Amino acid sequence: MSDDLTDDLRVLAESAEQLPPSSGADVRRLAQRRRRRRHTIAALGGTAAVAAVALALVLSLGGSGTGRRDMPATRPTSTLMQQPPPDAEVDLSSRLLKAGGRSMPVSSGFVRTPTPTGRMTVVSRVDVAMVSGAVVGRPRDLRYNVPWVIRLRADDGKTTALFGFATDETVPGVYDMTSGWIGLRTADAKWLYDRLRTGSVVDIEGHAPADPWATPSA
Structure with missing residues (x-):
């Protein structure tokens, strides 16, 4: 038995227990909406996982981990401002x-x-x-x-x-x-x-x- 048919039967059973009598078309539409909602939630979860992996990669590359030294933005002033020797x-x-x-x-x-x-x-x-x-x-x-x-x-x-x-x-x-x-x-x-x-x-x-x-x- 296919997964879609199983879901439809389960939806039909739940509808029979909890909802007022409805037509077969209403039951199918309800089942389709639930499937689309599950697919949307799964897609969002995948996107969030990809974003988390990307953020971890950026932090790993840009952070100051062990063995990494941040380069100074400018040279020390004393190096740039050395005075010439006197005459x-x-x-x-x-x-x-x-x-x-x-x-x-x-x-x-x-x-x-x-x-x-x-x-x-x-x-x-x-x-x-x-x-x-x-x-x-x-x-x-x-x-x-x-x-x-x-x-x-x-x-x-x-x-x-x-x-x-x-x-x-x-x-x-x-x-x-x-x-x-x-x-x-x-x-x-x-x-x-x-x-x-x-x-x-x-x-x-x-x-x-x-x-x-x-x-x-x-």
């Missing part, structure tokens, strides 16, 4: 300027007039400039001509300058007595003046000893 470096604590494999003694500012630190850029150069006496540790109202002046400026607006300490060649590397500029021996200042150009970079770090005449740190 010259000044260490105020040891009273030394280094450039081109050469070390040169310097004199920087008093404790009351410290030399600014940080990364500086050469903004101008002049072979001779008249400055206040305070620049070379003399009375402020006096004026002196100093050679090989290299003016520096930081991004935050701080300024200083490198120059030849022509008024006393014994000061660089021994005393800190300027108003914030960095003095070198005249020959060293000339050598540096010929080497640096506008746009060159100078890094200044450390701080002058509290005692202007103190022996510089190692």
